[in-house]
Amino acid sequence: MEITIRKGGAEDVPAILALLDSAVVWLNGKEITDQWGTRPWSGSEKSVRRVEEIVAEGTPWIAEIDGVPAGTLTLTPHPAPYVAPADEPEVYVHILATDEKFHGRGVGAALLAHAVEETRRQGLSLLRVDCFAGSEGRLVAYYESQGFTRTESFTVGDDAWPGQVLEQRV
Template sequence: MAAGGPEDIDAVLALLDGATAWLVSLGRTGQWGTEPHSTNPRRIAQVAAWAGAGRLHLARIDGQAAGALVVGDAMPYVPPATEPELYVNLLVTSRAFAGRGVGARLLDRAREIARERGVRQLRVDCYRGDDRALVRYYESQGFTATDTFAVGEWPGQLLVERLRSG
């Protein structure tokens, strides 16, 4: 696990493009659509801002980017937190390393950062459509589904994890 920076923007965009292509191959276009993130100026600027602000963390396996995590403040479309928190803004992993616990390791890094900052709440939001597979993934990682919301027609789910100290 390593902190990411501006030199990792292309790697994160490649992870996002790979995840989108995989979702499209499954007929799951509701989460991120069908177009590559690397051609979307808004997404490129978002990843660059995350990387430049020190909010990006990368998991690497054999020198390759296996996953990316971005943490920071809650997204504006979710209900505000009622206590100090750390928010998972992005979690994406490479299908090339599926089944190797990359997402879980990245979420463990988010927990470490939260504890270092003295906060006991970690929140994340995700796509709630199709069969709620992504919601179930986060629940399997220790999160509890709370509020539902929509951004336009995109159905979202907010999840929270209460962290133990230590």
């Protein structure tokens, strides 16, 4: 099994939404409903619009296994609106997701390693990401296992969705 990573574009938004929908199914199967809810991203006009905006603002990357989209992330020069920008130029990871069929095969790690390479290629030294901090901090621990360190915590929305910003110096 070889993971290949290709540069994506606006034409990949349907594939990115399918990956996000599959990730929701996987999360819900683990009884994690607070991270991304229980509804498919593709069924929410607001979520579809947000994915389209992120892809338009940055560079999407698609990980494939045997030509099948297995995971995705999009890199932008700035964080989401609910996170303060860094005091220096940065690369920011958005919408990292793995198809439920490919969980446990290193797809997320390969995409994050690619993000590190892209950060270096751009001549920058700061790579940041934010993630869901609930569910006993499992996702935070995952990013830490990939070389990131915690910076600030935050909450979003009326339901006080718990988040964590992490960074990696490259």
